[in-house]
Amino acid sequence: MYSKDIQEAFRYCARIAREHYENFPVASLFLPRERRPHIAAIYAFARLADDLADEGVLSTEQRLKELQSWEEKLRACYLGKTDHPVFIALAQTASEKQIPLQLFTDLLAAFRMDVTRSRYRTFNDLLGYCRLSANPVGRLVLHVFDDANESKMALSDQICTALQLANFWQDLSVDLQKGRIYVPLEDLERFCYTEDEFCRGVEVDRFRELMRFQVDRTRDMFEAGKPLLRSVTPELRFELALTWNGGVGILKKIERTGYTVLAKRPHLSLLDKLSVFGSALRPS
Secondary structure: OOOHHHHHHHHHHHHHHHHOOOOOOOOOOOOOOOOHHHHHHHHHHHHHHHHHHOOOOOOHHHHHHHHHHHHHHHHHHHOOOOOOHHHHHHHHHHHHHOOOHHHHHHHHHHHHHHHHOOOOOOHHHHHHHHHHHOHHHHHHHHHHOOOOOHHHHHHHHHHHHHHHHHHHHHOHHHHHHOOOOOOOHHHHHHOOOOHHHHHOOOOOHHHHHHHHHHHHHHHHHHHHHOOHHHHOOHHHHHHHHHHHHHHHHHHHHHHHOOOOOOOOOOOOOHHHHHHHHHHHHOOO
């Protein structure tokens, strides 16, 4: 039984999770009750850090300073020195689930990149960002479920990188408004499509071929990580299947809309979501 302070800290994180639900398995009702506080604590840490990185009214220097302060609080909590509710909860989760500090510092490194970088020259450069921004999330979840080993974490990395890429392709129009282009510049050149055309939202055949290429190799990553669905602990399996099918569903949606992702952000309809749910129920 946790102390009153820790219980209140977990409740604080749960409120943040409920208010900012995204494509992360945030304290889902499909997760066992005893795992939800830990997932919420991890999410609250990342959500508030992401807010610091994306705080538009602050200068680049100020945002980096806020992220540095957040990292100092993180490191202090690993030493048992904190009075912030997020870090009180996170310290309990990290200790109980034996979570390496680097998984959290990697996330913060990705948030710093969000502040300082808006283009990626090569696909390998983009994968380097995903290794910091996405892969730690899957590894953290595996730790929470006491199911983290090297082979499972390697499969998880494939799925998490694919999820991050699918999110990039889905959000091209949204990110463009923030001045960010996540399609590698080498791929724009490969398909004879210019950055100026991208910024103007020009959706010609060259752009559609470019996006078909991105979607196809992202799907290959989902498939490479799919064996994880059968190997994780049963209590995580359905939530993971939902996540995997949701990511693949986004790719299908992009294909069905003819890759017109610069004109409008594609999203899963209610029917699409029901299909994802049904697919997750079926044995892989």
